[in-house]
Amino acid sequence: MADLCDLTLAEARDGIRAKKFSSAELTRAHVDAMISARPLNAFISETPVIAKAMADESDKRIARGEARALEGLPLAIKDLFCTKGVRTTAASHILEPFVPTYESTVTSKLWADGAVMLGKANLDEFAMGSSNETSYFGPVENPWRKPGDNRARVPGGSSGGSAAAVAARFALGATGTDTGGSIRQPAAFCGIAGIKPTYGRCSRWGIVAFASSLDQAGPMARTVKDCAILLRSMSGFDPKDSTSVDMPVPDYEKALTGNIKGLKVGIPEEYRVDGMPAEIDAMWRRGADWLKAAGAIIKPVKLLLTTYALPTYYIVAPAECSSNLARYDGVRFGLRTKGDDLTGMYEGTRGEGFGREVRRRILIGTYVLSAGYYDAYYLKAQRVRALIARDFANAFNEVDVLLTPTAPSSAFARGEKSADPIAMYLNDVFTVPASLAGLPGMSVPAGLSSDGLPLGLQLIGRAYDEETVLRTAAVLEEAAQFEARPPVWWKQ
């Protein structure tokens, strides 16, 4: 039998249904691969016992002819989704002992469709980072390396463990979350696909909150079709999340018709930023040519406020983070350190429990929300955010989807940017604007850089129009024929 870990999620699904192999066999192959890939540090918690029990249950269902949409398919779950009875850390010391007594809505839906949990994937602490270097449990290493250069490269972030697990082929797919690019940028850095759906598509209930007006869950997988399959299971109205939208969830797999004749694709010139490497610009043009060859109409569009998206994000996100993270007080859950009095206990617990980047964001957020600065920073940012959303709305009067690069570089070396917060923030320059406007965005692997590392292209769609994003992404994927794989250096 061919290596079961080489199958796409769709192939594995079809193989299980055709009884070519069992979920127990498929799951065991992935668990073995996960254990052999520990040098990547992609998981905070491995759950092989749970995986086996879930796979056995799936095999019973398949035998009874009751297979569900994701029956028996092993997935990695970002350790930001609460899982009942399985430690959920958000990659933070402050949540190190936390074992939820409830299950997030998104993971509940995956299990209700028959998926199998392999473990809890590593991430940047509280999803705050673009390199997975801020995890309390150590950095994740990107499975990709530059030929002839053995230095560890970052997998991107914050969903870096999810991206590495999928790229190294020990998970068929993974959940990610995206606040300013945390699904799309790691997908690009690891040579896989990932979609952040429209804000409100996936319930946020049971996902550890970072910036509530931006946070959104989504799938990561090796193909666009696999993402479409997972997104359908993850999406849907949830009365427990007041920002969840009550709309029918389409069968996204059916949206992949391959037909984009007459589709209007916008190229926002403002995304051609200073210092962008020539090869990324060239790949972007190539992507437009591919879509044109498939019958799309390419049009330049204006998104004039693009350069202001990052500074807007770095007010809104830290402000919401400082409010959300106020709950970590050493009283109800998580870490507690002893203090002389209540304030001392709070300050000690939070000082010890949060890492450097999280503390930086809490302090910035506290500052921009404090008396005398609220109007100048927070309200100002919310007004600019409204203008950025209006820019997109105007562009979508002229085109159906936007094409941009996903990130301004390929995966950088570990430590290369960690000393300079602003340099790190600039990684998200192409992903943050769609997050601020709440729009769906997807990264697709488009090729390799001259030094042999994956590069991604991003598609941004209208609100709730994930179908056009996925359909166009599948056409790009088909044209790109991205078949490169990372060299397997990590096997123990």
Next chain:
Amino acid sequence: MALDKATVTKIAHLARLRVADSEKDSLAGELSNILTFIAQLDQVDTTGVEPMTSVVAMPLPRRPDVVTDGHQQADVLKNAPESTAGFFVIPKVIE
């Protein structure tokens, strides 16, 4: 916009976050850089623009004010660092 050490001390206290004195100078520098970066927004004319508080164009849903998910005291207390007799325990606040 430059933040000094005293301001770092003040906002750290507002955030109930202990920051070592030795870290405050470097933090003041990092936070000042971030504030300079975000001050670019001053270049944008936002006269007459309503602040955007949500990207979802819908009113917040309402529901009857009744218990939907109660009677879970044991679960609620399960992750508490310290609890007794059905309560969370905190350091003494009244002399």
